[in-house]
Amino acid sequence: MRAGPSSGVRRARAVMAAACGTVLMALAGCGGPVGGDGAKNGVPGAPRRTAGPAAGPSRAERPRPAAVPGDDPAALPGVGARLRAAIPADSGQALVVYGEGRDxxxxxxxxxxxxxxxxxxxxxxxxxxxxxxxxxxHHAGDGRSPVGVFTVTDAGGVLPDPGTRLAYTHGRAYYAPPSSWSPAYQHDFDYVIAIDYNRLRGVPPHDATRPWGGARGGSIWLHLDHGGGTSACIGLSAEAMRFLLRTLDPARDPVVVMGDREDLLA
Structure with a gap:
């Protein structure tokens, strides 16, 4: 009779990453019934971390440029002086998240x-x-995304590197959500890009270090959309995530500028 999996293998299979705003909570997805958050360090097997030149997005993945009205065509549209002042002088790429309302x-x-x-x-x-x-x-578990300007340095996911210049971690640190989750959540972590809120720059997104302490939340990512609100992350389509991964360039010091439209303009 064939022996069943060892207890160590069973434990490894049980590990999964649930992103979005606080520390790891087992069987909890970003926007799921409990709320998700973070990924676990020390998962057996070293993840592969790569960084190198990207081929750029394919023609099919290139979206139409989208404009957001602004009073100054040379300024970052919809972003007021307070947040513009927080953008590093060397930044040449800005991903702006325009929330439709504070709630x-x-x-x-x-x-x-x-x-x-x-x-x-x-x-x-x-x-x-x-x-x-x-x-x-922002605090862990409040179900709200933090307003602010954050750098972007690290990415990863369940799927292999699609061709990004960002440091990319692909391996056992990223597990697909368990089958008990709704099908809408099964691909949340195919691709993730860490937003540098309460985390160390230059480490994989699943690193659980919280410089400001666990109460301030963490593991706030860009990841695949499941059709509704998250615990604190930003959900985007797979096409959008591949485009961003292939377009964001660490040599241009990319940032995420995020908030509801009122706070963005403040």
Missing amino acids: ASDATVVLYGLGGDGWRPLGGWPAHNGRNGWTTD
């Missing part, structure tokens, strides 16, 4: 590139943010 989970995401004539849109997509909306004082 709403619907959003529009636009990637801008900085050129000689100012910020110009490279693509735009519908998205979802925290199920309870936005906050300027």
